[in-house]
Amino acid sequence: MWMPFLIGLLVCLMGYGLGSLNSAIIVSHLLHLPDIRQQGSGNAGMTNMLRVHGRKAALLTACGDLIKAIVAVGLAQLIFRLAQIPLALDPGYLAGLFILIGHIFPVFFAFRGGKGVMPALGIILWVNPLAFLILLLLAIPVFLLSRTMSVVSLLCTALLPAVTWLLAYWRSQKPLYSVMITCVYAALVIWSHRGNIRRLLHGEETKIIPDVKKN
Template structure:
């Protein structure tokens, strides 16, 4: 299935490269998220510049970019390891979109969508951790990082597939890399909090 797998990887990357944030802001006549707020084309920045409705649409769109390729791969008969590689391709498309100069978002929502597609309980676990930490600590990026840090643990616990877990670890490390500026701000006490 090598030709089919190669095609699925490329298609997944291209789907991931569609920037929901930029499209939503253009349709709703909002400023380009790459030039406002944190300059990040993701749901959190869209929330800052366009409000909850625009952010919710962006979040759902970014999540679908991760979920749909994985669901299609599963339907086509790919195993869990192959489906996880396809999730990585969608994630990389979001972070390095070919349609937008390889400058994309940080990948959390796309990762979450892929996790839901890889296993519903896996996605629920990530989401619940994010929500709990966000409620307690009131910092969106920290909530995402803690949920990301724990994701390989509950992924392996729920799938018992070590090879697929290695790919989840790789994505998790990449998310920490995309959040390096957030981490610096947290360490200096300058990271913004979630507004009530």
């Protein structure tokens, strides 16, 4: 009777624990760089690492955030499979929710983390790779036009529930739970971008590729 609850609790705690391992902060420490939370925008994420510490640090950060998400999601699926506990929702989605919470509010780093974009990509890459591919194909032209990572992140995050629903409908699956939890994913990531949204509305958001000035 208690086994499903305990297994679910284990998966949630595992997801939160791994999510709390913020790659940007860890990479900054390992490379003997200043705390990224005290630099640039103050965000402990890949984009700020790229602006402040360069490509190598940003790449290591992105890889770390992707890997921790994939590991947590894969372990969640394995645990439920070995325990033979049926779940209406892919266990990876459940772990994914707590990965995002841990990434944004990491217990190991005074609850000051990143914005959840790279872990969200890792979750979707593993749980729903076709959705990941669709969002990637949408992200490329949007980035080339806007040259702003926050625009790409917000657009793809906002579209995630719709893409999840369309793919579930196409596969003749019941989309309710997966759409609901991806809506929560989207809400968390969009909330964490509230500062970016304000800057976008005021035309103050920094671009990854600056505009070329015309003479």
